[in-house]
Amino acid sequence: MHIVNLSTKGQIVIPKKIRDTLGVQSGARFRIELANGKIILKPVKEYVADELFGKFKDLDLLGDLSKNRAKELKKETDRER
Secondary structure (H helix, E strand, O other), X not given: OOOOOOOOOXXXXXXXXXXXXXXXXXXXXXXXXXXXXXXXXXXOOOOHHHHHOOOOOXXXXXXXXXXXXXXXXXXXXXXXX
């Protein structure tokens, strides 16, 4: 746990270890939220691809596509008979 001070301008310093872990540098933008009396800072990614990275990691999109295509082919074959 890190303890930081709030400046007279309402600023805080994010400790270097946390900045390094998050990969944020000077000028980075953050989304700030208040939830259950807690302040939550979330780094804002610069690119849409960064926001989506890993979002669909648990899905088998290619497998689902293959299954759907196999069903379509079966229906087409059944119609032709």
